Amino acid sequence: xxMMKSERLRELTPEELRHQLRDLEEExxxxxxxxxxxxxxxxxxxxILRKQLARIKTVMREAELGIASKGREQV
Numbered sequence: 001x002x003m004m005k006s007e008r009l010r011e012l013t014p015e016e017l018r019h020q021l022r023d024l025e026e027e028x029x030x031x032x033x034x035x036x037x038x039x040x041x042x043x044x045x046x047x048i049l050r051k052q053l054a055r056i057k058t059v060m061r062e063a064e065l066g067i068a069s070k071g072r073e074q075v
Contacts, residue, residue, distance in 0.1 A: 003052055009059045021056045024049055 009017065028049045031040065040046070062068075 003048060004055070006055050006059060009055060010062075014060070014063065017056055017060050021053065021060070024053050024056070028053070 009020075012020070028046070031045060031049070034040065035046075
């Protein structure tokens, strides 16, 4: 899955965010299982997935609280 920036994530619907969150969590789980069996091909992939999960959770929480991003606060 390609890495998305927060601005792109904010354009997605809550359902799309939940779907992406579930996919990334599953991918991270599978990587962890494979890591226990053999050395990972790309250890950096773990960090990338964790950061992407955090981005999605942050955007979901912002939407839940009704917080506008800094780029959108221009009045």
